[in-house]
Amino acid sequence: MPFIPHTEADVSEMLAAIGAPSIDALFDEIPANLRAAPLAGIPPGLNEMQVMQLMRARARQDGLPLCFIGAGAYDHFIPSAVWAIVTRGEFYSAYTPYQAEASQGTLQTIYEYQSMIAALTGMEVSNASLYDGATALAEAALMAVRTNRKSKSARILVPRAVNPHYRAVCASSASQQGLKFEDVAYDPASGQTARSALAAWDNEDVTAIVIQQPNFFGTLEDVDALTDWAHAKGALVIASVNPTSLALLKPPGQWGTKGADIAVGDGQPLGCPLSSGGPYFGFMTTRMEYVRQMPGRIVGRTVDLEGRPGFALTLQAREQHIRRGKATSNICTNQGLLMVAGTLYTALMGSEGLSRVARACMARSDELVKALTALPGVRAAFSGARFHEAVLLLDRPVAPVLQALAERGIEGGFDLGKHYPELGPALLVCATETRSTDDIALYASTLRDILQTARTA
Amino acid sequence: MSNVPQDRLYARSHEWVRELADGTIELGITDHAQHALGDLVFVEVPEVGREVAAGGACAVVESVKAASDVYSPIAGTVVAVNEQLAAAPEQINQDPYGAGWIMRLKATAPLAGAGLLSPAEYASVLASN
Amino acid sequence: MSTSIREPLIFDYSRTGRGATAQWVAEEAAPALPAALRRVTPPALPAASELAVVRHYTRLSQLNFSIDTHFYPLGSCTMKYNPKACNSAALLPEFTGRHPLASEKHSQGFLRCMHELQEMLQEVTGMQSVSLSPMAGAHGEFAGVAMIRAYHLARGDVDRNEIIVPQAAHGTNPATATMCGCVVREISVNADGDVNIDELRAAVGPRTAGIMLTNPSTLGVFERRIEEVARLVHEAGGLLYYDGANLNAILGKVRPGDMGFDVIHMNLHKTFSTPHGGGGPGAGAVGVGPRLVPFLPVPLVGVEKRAGGEHFRLLTEADRPQSIGRLTGFMGNAGVLLRAYVYMRMLGREGMSRVGEYATLNSNYLFARLQKAGFEAAYPERRASHEFILTLKRLAAERGVTAMDVAKRLLDYGFHAPTTYFPLLVPECLLIEPTETESKETLDAFVTAMSEILREAAEKPEQLKGAPFTMPVRRLDDVRAARELDLVHR
Structure with missing residues (x-):
């Protein structure tokens, strides 16, 4: 029996110890009319060889296209050591570290993770991870409302240049508690959230503003001006950031005069493969003075009975298993294993390795934009400085072009038509350090063919 | 057996109140309550100026394994909070009736009508539990 | 598991000029960033060699219990084998x-x-x-x-x-x-x-x-x-x-x-x-x-x-x-x-039904054997499902030994603790869920350990308060952890 070690002799001895005539008799408290019929809709079992053959066939169907999509998930090089250690059974199959004495490995790793993420974002404290960047942003909005007690409006300003999937998750996750998310326009020339777009809110109560850096278009925001504007009117600043970019970009803790109040983001670029969207991990850091409003698990360093250093979950009274209906969040299971991947990746890269990745991403994407905008019918949408993504405008609908590229093994980017119809045919493209000059040349020549064929057709 | 001083009144939810010389009402949690919670690690006090309703939650006391609301048995306005508890929540464990006071209120009605328990009544509530 | 392992922080392996250079990409000239947006001070991340990183996190992993190494009778968590x-x-x-x-x-x-x-x-x-x-x-x-x-x-x-x-x-x-x-x-x-x-x-x-x-x-x-x-x-x-x-x-x-x-x-x-x-x-x-x-x-x-x-x-x-x-x-x-x-x-179809059957068999077997060994059931008249609750309220009253003490002592015997103090309405409870993937021998060994602990509780209850003794750390000071918050390395 797959994954069940019992022999027939075991079963008889066990039933005798229980005093039951059969396994079926153990279900005698379940009303007979509720007992399930055989599960006809489930296929018969496969052995490991068969299931791996099946999965390899399914995987082959998807292939390994050349990918130029970013839009919140980035194809970075992952050192072999990361997943070699992440998949060690002692990390992979361990439980949540509630029994601290039997979980020092996970607990110390979390403490080191908290230290690295706090350093990267320039903030004072970090939690042990949330689900992903989108839910981390929704949690940050809820946290801002709990923290900013002077503001009564529960109004959160969210620029349209923030990842539209993140905005959707905020709306579906936090509006039940009365939060109001308000759009802020972007400047159509630069692609930045302009200070002038905030004028409408100058005299209104605002609980917090979200600033995404780089924004969804890949454009860099004037984070200092936006942060100071918010703080001057008593609003908190929630930074949503790409961790790779923080090797080069001013960290949220140093934005404006006082720094951002909460920083969140998706840790995927730090050692998590694309994997169809997950598992990744969300990170969240904040000021020490707000730590009790932060959701999720937190690890602290302390001492044991003999005075030796050790690590334990702390501030648990914020959490659902103690505070129940008054908890900061209902989150329980988080993304622990991916947090381990992020810690390993960051430890291997260090500040120098990460800044090389960031610079290579910028160089490659700059090369990509130059190569593609050299084609007739393709131009850059925005003038603002960029990190590793860019919006390109095409002279024809995007979807058929993307489909033609896919037919030739290239995932050409993310179609912005659904979320930003005002841009016309617009495509968000990305190149990371993993895309070579040859890859970019292949994309450019393939796109040229497709555009030409369509023109002559 | 818990300590139940004679110089104040009690609520069933284990808070104590006493009237100070200036007429304000001081509020804290009882020795029984601090003992049941264990070592306190954090106390969340309200802002000065906040209005609290009779029976309303006005503070939170937190130990490692529990968090508990503190209810004000009387309606009033918070006029002072014990700032020292932020750095030293253990004061409530060490001296729940003295240095461990939580807040002072300007009551909107006299204590007499608030349905509070006398020390003897509170002691018998504890004994019957 | 060794009790002698004391692993420093990854930051302690860090030296200026060191790094996992084989994993780094080539240095490239990137377009210039606007000065106001640039990071001035590099983040304080470790600068350690690949071997140091690999050895450090491998050692840390060895401080953990896990399904691949230990039995987790952890109620409501269903800690079964995760097929490779x-x-x-x-x-x-x-x-x-x-x-x-x-x-x-x-x-x-x-x-x-x-x-x-x-x-x-x-x-x-x-x-x-x-x-x-x-x-x-x-x-x-x-x-x-x-x-x-x-x-x-x-x-x-x-x-x-x-x-x-x-x-x-x-x-x-x-x-x-x-x-x-x-x-x-x-x-x-x-x-x-x-x-x-x-x-x-x-x-x-x-x-x-x-x-x-x-x-x-x-x-x-x-x-x-x-x-x-x-x-x-x-x-x-x-x-x-x-x-x-x-x-x-x-x-x-x-x-x-x-x-x-x-x-x-x-x-x-x-x-x-x-x-x-x-x-x-x-x-x-x-x-x-x-x-x-x-x-x-x-x-x-x-x-x-x-x-x-x-x-x-x-x-x-x-x-x-x-x-x-x-x-x-x-x-x-x-x-x-x-x-x-x-x-x-x-x-598959048959295997799916077996999950409920054998999870329930293991649970009822462990329930019967632990009751026979002298543990008190919270719901003795009921059939166990895939998990069951023992209450140690008598042990706590008579010997001062709590569910937490028993849980911690189990770690010394090489078993992860059951779920303790949940659900809250059963005093001094242990919620135990063996899952279907554990063998009869493992369950029997667990019963032996629990019986030993019961004997220890009768003979030297004060010693149980100090458990565990063989883990990388003894019981940790949770109060200090919460009062003197040390959440990041500086």
């Missing part, structure tokens, strides 16, 4: 390399797996439709309660905002209700472990949005009057939410849909054996009955017949205008979903 094939399949390069926004052309293999997973989960739960996107149990709970709210609001039934939960519910239930803008009404549980029907009858009414239940309950017993509960709640206009934390107990034996539940979340990291990963990731797929289908969170995987076969695609808000929306950046923990899919395909 599930991991290998999910880590095939085409799957790890697939971008979540990839074209349908490069997605048919993955989407077919996800569509079949939806259908298999529908079948085992008796629900009509499944969404895979919630990323953990609590996230699935949120989806479920949000759908219940959306259902009532769509009918113009705007006042229904009360969620009924039994006293013994997981903390996530009331926390979820609050996140959905609902208020919680608790009802008590009878001495025999079933919910108090009279209190339920009094609690339901025109404000009832729904009830959240686990069955078997968190007390490790099957809620025998579930049909009556369902009738009462439905008659009052409310819906029934099934918390799938304990689904392992009844897999293949009873289906939540047949019990009358309208919505369920499944913890794939429990019942369908994806790893706990030291705290996550999980996956909290939700299944619904007919009334809630339009409200399922997007994206869902849909299928259409085309020339040449079935074509799979993601269904979004455009396909499901009444959806509660998107709960994750993409489609949840896809890699976890792939692992659950592989597990279900390996078990």
Whole structure:
């Protein structure tokens, strides 16, 4: 029996110890009319060889296209050591570290993770991870409302240049508690959230503003001006950031005069493969003075009975298993294993390795934009400085072009038509350090063919 | 057996109140309550100026394994909070009736009508539990 | 496990000028950044060699208990073996390399797996439709309660905002209700472990949005009057939410849909054996009955017949205008979903039913043997489900030995502690769940250890207060951890 070690002799001895005539008799408290019929809709079992053959066939169907999509998930090089250690059974199959004495490995790793993420974002404290960047942003909005007690409006300003999937998750996750998310326009020339777009809110109560850096278009925001504007009117600043970019970009803790109040983001670029969207991990850091409003698990360093250093979950009274209906969040299971991947990746890269990745991403994407905008019918949408993504405008609908590229093994980017119809045919493209000059040349020549064929057709 | 001083009144939810010389009402949690919670690690006090309703939650006391609301048995306005508890929540464990006071209120009605328990009544509530 | 390992912080291996240089990409000249946006001081990350990093985290891993090394009789957590094939399949390069926004052309293999997973989960739960996107149990709970709210609001039934939960519910239930803008009404549980029907009858009414239940309950017993509960709640206009934390107990034996539940979340990291990963990731797929289908969170995987076969695609808000929306950046923990899919395909139809059977057999066997060894059952008259509760209240009163002491001492015997102090309403409780993947020998060894500890409690109770003795650390000072917050290395 797959994954069940019992022999027939075991079963008889066990039933005798229980005093039951059969396994079926153990279900005698379940009303007979509720007992399930055989599960006809489930296929018969496969052995490991068969299931791996099946999965390899399914995987082959998807292939390994050349990918130029970013839009919140980035194809970075992952050192072999990361997943070699992440998949060690002692990390992979361990439980949540509630029994601290039997979980020092996970607990110390979390403490080191908290230290690295706090350093990267320039903030004072970090939690042990949330689900992903989108839910981390929704949690940050809820946290801002709990923290900013002077503001009564529960109004959160969210620029349209923030990842539209993140905005959707905020709306579906936090509006039940009365939060109001308000759009802020972007400047159509630069692609930045302009200070002038905030004028409408100058005299209104605002609980917090979200600033995404780089924004969804890949454009860099004037984070200092936006942060100071918010703080001057008593609003908190929630930074949503790409961790790779923080090797080069001013960290949220140093934005404006006082720094951002909460920083969140998706840790995927730090050692998590694309994997169809997950598992990744969300990170969240904040000021020490707000730590009790932060959701999720937190690890602290302390001492044991003999005075030796050790690590334990702390501030648990914020959490659902103690505070129940008054908890900061209902989150329980988080993304622990991916947090381990992020810690390993960051430890291997260090500040120098990460800044090389960031610079290579910028160089490659700059090369990509130059190569593609050299084609007739393709131009850059925005003038603002960029990190590793860019919006390109095409002279024809995007979807058929993307489909033609896919037919030739290239995932050409993310179609912005659904979320930003005002841009016309617009495509968000990305190149990371993993895309070579040859890859970019292949994309450019393939796109040229497709555009030409369509023109002559 | 818990300590139940004679110089104040009690609520069933284990808070104590006493009237100070200036007429304000001081509020804290009882020795029984601090003992049941264990070592306190954090106390969340309200802002000065906040209005609290009779029976309303006005503070939170937190130990490692529990968090508990503190209810004000009387309606009033918070006029002072014990700032020292932020750095030293253990004061409530060490001296729940003295240095461990939580807040002072300007009551909107006299204590007499608030349905509070006398020390003897509170002691018998504890004994019957 | 060695007690001599004391592993410093990764930062202690750091030296200026050192680094895992083989993993670094070549230095490149990047376009200049505007001066005001540039980082001035590099982040204080470790600068350590590859070997130092590998050795450090390998050593840290060795300080952990895990399923691969230890038995975890951890009630309500279903710590069963995580088959290695599930991991290998999910880590095939085409799957790890697939971008979540990839074209349908490069997605048919993955989407077919996800569509079949939806259908298999529908079948085992008796629900009509499944969404895979919630990323953990609590996230699935949120989806479920949000759908219940959306259902009532769509009918113009705007006042229904009360969620009924039994006293013994997981903390996530009331926390979820609050996140959905609902208020919680608790009802008590009878001495025999079933919910108090009279209190339920009094609690339901025109404000009832729904009830959240686990069955078997968190007390490790099957809620025998579930049909009556369902009738009462439905008659009052409310819906029934099934918390799938304990689904392992009844897999293949009873289906939540047949019990009358309208919505369920499944913890794939429990019942369908994806790893706990030291705290996550999980996956909290939700299944619904007919009334809630339009409200399922997007994206869902849909299928259409085309020339040449079935074509799979993601269904979004455009396909499901009444959806509660998107709960994750993409489609949840896809890699976890792939692992659950592989597990279900390996078990197949017969294997699925065996899960509930052998989990229940192991649980009842351990329950019988531990009672015989002198431990007191919290619900002695009841059949154990996949888990059961012992209460140590007598031991605590007579010897001063608490459930925590016994739990900590078990670590010295090489067993992870059972769940302690949950559910709160049973004093000094141990909630024990052996799962179906443990052998009789392992269960017997656990009984031997528990008997030893009982003997120690009688002979030298004060010594148990100091346990554990053989772990990398002794009991930690939680009070200091919370009062003198040291949360990051400086």
